[in-house]
Amino acid sequence: NAGVMQNPRHLVRRRGQEARLRCSPMKGHSHVYWYRQLPEEGLKFMVYLQKENIIDESGMPKERFSAEFPKEGPSILRIQQVVRGDSAAYFCASSPTYPLVSYNEQFFGPGTRLTVL
Amino acid sequence: AQSVTQLDSQVPVFEEAPVELRCNYSSSVSVYLFWYVQYPNQGLQLLLKYLSGSTLVKGINGFEAEFNKSQTSFHLRKPSVHISDTAEYFCAVSDQSGSARQLTFGSGTQLTVLP
Numbered sequence: 425n426a427g428v429m430q431n432p433r434h435l436v437r438r439r440g441q442e443a444r445l446r447c448s449p450m451k452g453h454s455h456v457y458w459y460r461q462l463p464e465e466g467l468k469f470m471v472y473l474q475k476e477n478i479i480d481e482s483g484m485p486k487e488r489f490s491a492e493f494p495k496e497g498p499s500i501l502r503i504q505q506v507v508r509g510d511s512a513a514y515f516c517a518s519s520p521t522y523p524l525v526s527y528n529e530q531f532f533g534p535g536t537r538l539t540v541l
Numbered sequence: 542a543q544s545v546t547q548l549d550s551q552v553p554v555f556e557e558a559p560v561e562l563r564c565n566y567s568s569s570v571s572v573y574l575f576w577y578v579q580y581p582n583q584g585l586q587l588l589l590k591y592l593s594g595s596t597l598v599k600g601i602n603g604f605e606a607e608f609n610k611s612q613t614s615f616h617l618r619k620p621s622v623h624i625s626d627t628a629e630y631f632c633a634v635s636d637q638s639g640s641a642r643q644l645t646f647g648s649g650t651q652l653t654v655l656p
Contacts, residue, residue: 428584457643466545466631466646467585480643515584519642528573528592528635530644532584 426451428518428533429498436539443503443510445536449518456499457530458491461513473499506540513537543568543634547647554622555655562617562650564632572634574615575644576606579629588630591615602626627654 429448437443449456454475459467469483473493484491488506493499503510514537517530548563566572573592577585589600596608606617615632629651633644 455642459644459646466648467644469643469645472643483643517585517644528642529575529587529590532577532586534584537582 428516428531430514430516430533430536432536433534434537434539436541437506438541439507440505443506443538443540445501445503445514445516445538446498447501447516447518447533448498449516450520450531453518453520453531455519455521456493457517457519458499458501459515459517461515461535463512467515470501503538506538508540511538511540543570543572543636543645545632545634545645545647547630547632547650549650550648551651551653553653553655556624557621559620560618560622560626560652562630562632562652564615564617564647566613566615566632566634568613568634568636571637573637574606574608575633575635576600576604576615576617577631577633578602579631579649581628585631588617622652622654624654624656626652628652 456473458470461467471484471491472480488504490502513535515535516533519530544567546565554560575590576588579585588604589598591598591608599605604619629649631649632647635644
């Protein structure tokens, strides 16, 4: 059973470009979470999605950031007009639906490391 | 709202010595508690979790943690560490109720095991 997959693993963008990060949850998982890890810091919650719905985006910056989890295909975190401060590791996690065992546990992908030049 | 405090940012310890990584949390509601480990340039792997029941929780790689509700703590312990335990360790909490399922993380503790 494949784990959470993220691509690309490393992404380099120049200031002003767009960054698109992809996350494929574990098979059978319908909940996806995005977190950001700035250098020397812990992970900060960004957004929680279910298929075709944003459940909680309280951690998302108000501008330039958006996320989606379409009916088919991976979840995508999009950052428009990137700035140097967006350089970070972005992690995706997924979880199954209640009442499946471990519904309250999140399984993490390997992350995408974004560098903005 | 919840917060997690990991009191030690760096913990050096000699191989085969015991180690304790401290974690305290603050929350107005009941929470689930987790410890994750992150190896360099990798994602997070769950070490153990506390949901309910026995306050002493055993996890993978010989780690265990004890939930202390009165002290709002969830310290991680291992009686004898190996070089391979060198990694970053994160304590996290999530709300037990409602739809707020996101994890709130501490700032991490870098465990370095010395030969």
